[in-house]
Amino acid sequence: MVGPLAAGTLVEVAHWRWVFLIVALFSSVALIGLLRTVRHIPRPAEAHPTAAIGRRGWWAVVAAAALLVLHIGSGQPMPHAAIWPTIGVVALIAVAVRLLPRGTLRGAAGAPRLIGLRGILGAAVAATDVYIPLYLQAEQGVRPAVAGFLVAVGAIGWLIGAIAQGRLESRADPRTLLRYAFILALVGPIGATAVIAGSAPIWLIAVSSIATGAGMGIAYPVVTSTTLQLSPPDQHGFYSSSLQAAESMATSAFLAATGLMLTTLSTNSYTLTYALIVTLAVLAVLLGWRAVDLPRPSPRSGQ
Incomplete structure (x- = not known):
């Protein structure tokens, strides 16, 4: 916070x-x-490492290496700044096919769509927050503490959203909660873009951050609980970890891509970068609009 x-x-x-x-x-x-x-948690007698867990562990290492290539490559001069990130993205997609449940990358019905949704939403919101302090300091001359404060107030909205979700969970349809949540989450990228384009005052960033925080506070618990409801009980651990893995990979890859845009574009770099962020946020809204009313997914992993 x-x-x-x-x-x-x-x-x-x-x-x-x-x-x-x-x-x-x-x-x-x-x-x-x-x-x-973890060392003091007793292990059940039937628990033992499996080959699948071992393979996923190695694929996770490969995913981390691909993300490292992505970020290091995006900071290199051309043409390396285009070649290495491309290799990193291709490798990351190949790894995600093996790390995430079947159908996640194509938005298949059920829990896979929700896992992909979590990744897209997390990437859009993270990118919105990351570049705003940089823009305010570099382009508007705002003090670092003030720039940080304008983003930090979003935590107030997150708190409000989480409390509201907890009170409404037993009475509201998850589809309705998700739709309102994703519309709220879209406010942040749009507000930031309006400020960067020069058509809105700086204080709008604080207001839009609170709105986005409220959307995230509502969306995250609903996405998590619904994913577990739609996933096989014996694979709850796999599906819950996939939520975090999808968000981590999507956020890291998207930050590398947007960072590359900021460093290579000579004019309107912030405006074009935030236009891309808004596009991703709109995609999250469209996906979230129909994400819950879906059939049960296949328990198998892979795409």
Whole structure:
């Protein structure tokens, strides 16, 4: 909730490198705590590693390598900036076919569509938030702390949305909740684009961030719970982890692509980049509009 504001304040009072040092420190502490916790969890007698789990672990390593190629390649001079990201995207798609449930990449009915939806929505919202502070500082001369605050207020909307979803869950149709949630999530990219295009005041970013946060607070629990309802009970772990994997891969790939646009386009780079972000958000809305009323998916993995 305070991450963007804290990062902006650190940039002002210290240096931007401190942000990454602190992230590394807290991540290390979290990892140590996780490993110690997992070590004390008793394993059921019937639990044992399977070949499928082992293969997915190796495919996950390959996916991480593909994302690394994507991000490093996007920062290289042309023509390498076009060649290496293309290789990374192709490799990532090939890996996603093996890591995610069958039909995820083509939006097949049921849980696979919801998993793909989570990836698209997460990528659009993450890209919206990532570049706004950069634009405000580089193009508008806004202080880093203020730029971070305008994005951080979105957490207020997320909190409101999560509370509303919890109260409405037992009475509202999931399809209705998702439709309202995705329309709200679309407000953020549209508001940011309007500000960048010069047709709206800067404060609109804060308002649109709150609206998008509210949409995310509603959408995430609904997508997760509905995915589990539509997935085979004995594969709940696979489907729930696929939600996170799809979002991580989609977000990383989309950030690499939009980052490449910002660095290579000579004019209107922010406007064109946010036009692409809005396009992805609209795709999420269209997919979310019909994502719940779907038949049960096949339990098998692969595309």
